[in-house]
Amino acid sequence: MNNRLNEFWRLVTFNRETKVGFTIVAAFMATAIVEGILGNLILPYDPIRTFVAAPFSPPSLGHPFGTEELGRDMLSRVIAGTTNDAIVSIVVIVFAFVLGGLLGSMAGYRGGWIDEVLMRITDVFFVIPGLILAMVIVTVLGPSILNLTIAIAVLWWPPYARLARSEALRIASANFVESAKLSGLSTPRIMFRHIFRTAMPTLLVYATLDIGTVVLTYSGLAYLGFSVSPPAPDWGVMVAQYEEYLFFDPWLPLIPAVVIVTVVIGFSLLGDGLKAAMQQQRGR
Amino acid sequence: MGLATFLLRRIIAGAFVLLGVVALTFVLSHLIPGDPVVLWLGRTAETQPTLAAIYVKMYHLHDPLYVQFFYYVNGLLHFQLGFSPSRGEPVLQAITESLPVTLQLVFLSMVLTTILGILSGILSAIYEGRLPDKVSRGVYLFGTASPPFLIPLLLVLALTYLIPVLPSGGLINELIPLPSAITGFSLLDSVIVGDWSAFGSLVQHMILPALALSLASYGIVTRVLRSSILEVMGSNFVRAARARGIPERRIMYNYAFKNSLVELITLLTLIFNFTLTGDVFVEQIFSYPGLGRYALQTALSSDYPGLFGTTLVYALFVVAANLAADVLYAVVDPRISLY
Numbered sequence: 001m002n003n004r005l006n007e008f009w010r011l012v013t014f015n016r017e018t019k020v021g022f023t024i025v026a027a028f029m030a031t032a033i034v035e036g037i038l039g040n041l042i043l044p045y046d047p048i049r050t051f052v053a054a055p056f057s058p059p060s061l062g063h064p065f066g067t068e069e070l071g072r073d074m075l076s077r078v079i080a081g082t083t084n085d086a087i088v089s090i091v092v093i094v095f096a097f098v099l100g101g102l103l104g105s106m107a108g109y110r111g112g113w114i115d116e117v118l119m120r121i122t123d124v125f126f127v128i129p130g131l132i133l134a135m136v137i138v139t140v141l142g143p144s145i146l147n148l149t150i151a152i153a154v155l156w157w158p159p160y161a162r163l164a165r166s167e168a169l170r171i172a173s174a175n176f177v178e179s180a181k182l183s184g185l186s187t188p189r190i191m192f193r194h195i196f197r198t199a200m201p202t203l204l205v206y207a208t209l210d211i212g213t214v215v216l217t218y219s220g221l222a223y224l225g226f227s228v229s230p231p232a233p234d235w236g237v238m239v240a241q242y243e244e245y246l247f248f249d250p251w252l253p254l255i256p257a258v259v260i261v262t263v264v265i266g267f268s269l270l271g272d273g274l275k276a277a278m279q280q281q282r283g284r
Numbered sequence: 285m286g287l288a289t290f291l292l293r294r295i296i297a298g299a300f301v302l303l304g305v306v307a308l309t310f311v312l313s314h315l316i317p318g319d320p321v322v323l324w325l326g327r328t329a330e331t332q333p334t335l336a337a338i339y340v341k342m343y344h345l346h347d348p349l350y351v352q353f354f355y356y357v358n359g360l361l362h363f364q365l366g367f368s369p370s371r372g373e374p375v376l377q378a379i380t381e382s383l384p385v386t387l388q389l390v391f392l393s394m395v396l397t398t399i400l401g402i403l404s405g406i407l408s409a410i411y412e413g414r415l416p417d418k419v420s421r422g423v424y425l426f427g428t429a430s431p432p433f434l435i436p437l438l439l440v441l442a443l444t445y446l447i448p449v450l451p452s453g454g455l456i457n458e459l460i461p462l463p464s465a466i467t468g469f470s471l472l473d474s475v476i477v478g479d480w481s482a483f484g485s486l487v488q489h490m491i492l493p494a495l496a497l498s499l500a501s502y503g504i505v506t507r508v509l510r511s512s513i514l515e516v517m518g519s520n521f522v523r524a525a526r527a528r529g530i531p532e533r534r535i536m537y538n539y540a541f542k543n544s545l546v547e548l549i550t551l552l553t554l555i556f557n558f559t560l561t562g563d564v565f566v567e568q569i570f571s572y573p574g575l576g577r578y579a580l581q582t583a584l585s586s587d588y589p590g591l592f593g594t595t596l597v598y599a600l601f602v603v604a605a606n607l608a609a610d611v612l613y614a615v616v617d618p619r620i621s622l623y
Contacts, residue, residue, distance in 0.1 A: 254437075
């Protein structure tokens with residue numbers, strides 16, 4: 001276990017950018033987890049309660065992000081908004097990773113008609129802009145954060161399937177797979193224990209880079225009105241809610257937006273670093 | 285294999301993908317909870333049973349699913365997209381009105397993205413690791429990490445309020461009438477008619493939306509072009525050219541840049557997809573009456589015929605863009621059509 005921790009530490013501190021990315025990601029996750037468990041206990045103010053200070057107070061020591069139209073504390077609202085983005089992105093990525101990874105491994109290893117059918121299905125998903133398709137699915141299911149998560153998850157797996165397939169094609173001819181076959185292991189066992197597992201690091205790096213994209217898609221759709229409704233604290237919803245104050249109190253819509261940018265940059269720096277670290281390892 | 289066979293194969297493949305999209309919207313339309321007739325007609329379904337019966341007959345709702353699917357596809361092939369309740373007009377009409385608006389915006393923004401991307405891509409490759417390279421990496425990171433509403437909002441703040449030089453929204457100045465529709469593309473129509481005040485106003489209203497779309501995406505072009513140029517610059521045939529004393533500038537343009545073109549084409553189809561997504565937000569923020577705004581309107585008001593119609597149009601255009609890219613590949617790189 002200690003070895004694994006060491007290896008993990010080596011990866012996330014691979015270079016300066018990776019460290020920055022890891023710090024942001026860790027802060028985002030930690031906030032989401034603590035906020036998810038303890039709820040409003042950790043917040044300076046109740047994110048929904050109105051008039052904790054004068055409305056439209058600019059950022060100050062007491063209210064570092066200021067207050068909004070009804071005097072709600074913006075810092076509390078931004079922290080409380082962390083959970084939505086974190087939960088949606090993790091659920092979507094895990095779903096896409098497992099489903100796409102398994103289907104792709106199967107397609108790559110078995111080949112034949114399964115492969116052909118699966119790849120044609122992924123083609124369909126690639127020609128409809130993701131956001132539009134998510135909009136269609138969530139409209140059909142009825143706008144809510146759960147249905148939005150389902151909608152994004154449904155369209156998120158195809159790239160994982162393609163990636164896993166190409167990895168599987170590469171791995172399938174490796175000696176250890178040959179020997180697994182010769183020792184009489186069942187096909188599902190080879191697929192899960194050998195192919196999928198060997199493809200996992202590549203998929204994981206892709207997933208790290210990809211979480212940011214889910215955050216962007218989710219917050220975009222939340223902004224458009226397909227998730228929770230105000231005054232529920234949610235980054236994308238907050239931008240839409242405070243958009244009308246863009247000229248006179250620009251911090252209101254811009255702070256949640258900048259927080260989103262920071263989180264997404266965190267994931268992409270971390271992902272890039274992991275990719276570089278892995279390439280270096282392979283090169284060794 | 286000749287170019288014609290190659291293209292034919294790509295067209296057939298594209299048609300199959302479109303059929304898949306049609307199947308997907310068909311499945312989705314059957315996932316909508318509730319009686320479709322009630323959904324379409326509302327309370328009228330109860331008070332006017334004869335009308336409801338006509339709908340059942342018209343959409344073959346009592347037939348098995350595969351029969352319904354057949355009539356659905358058949359209807360689509362005859363451009364029967366249904367009636368759009370949120371617009372109070374047929375879906376086809378709503379799309380013919382809004383599609384050209386979006387297409388000219390997307391086209392302008394793609395041109396802008398390509399120019400900016402190529403220029404800064406070459407600059408970053410020449411000044412690898414130095415200031416221009418770092419700036420372009422910053423633009424790339426910011427563009428790809430920005431939620432799709434941020435850049436439009438920042439542009440509105442900067443160029444319509446802080447430095448008020450451009451109009452904040454709309455297709456054209458409300459006091460100027462739109463040129464009469466000849467092609468449907470208002471920009472082109474204004475040129476044909478010679479209505480220069482309309483042309484000027486149209487362009488003025490397009491600058492911010494187009495800029496918003498390009499700023500989000502040109503960083504991607506820059507990064508890919510940069511790494512592709514640097515890769516070619518390190519290859520053996522470039523070393524050979526250097527050894528023969530060919531000036532560095534010529535190597536950059538005649539060798540490195542030309543070889544990166546193929547990659548640029550792949551990238552542009554991606555950017556097209558990306559731009560169509562961003563366009564939904566841009567049109568919403570700038571009140572630009574195009575397809576993105578119509579799609580959003582249909583989704584928010586549960587206007588299913590409109591929503592499925594726009595989805596199909598989006599898919600059609602992405603398939604067409606991919607096909608165009610295939611043609612361009614074959615033109616730019618003759619080896620492609622050989623396999």
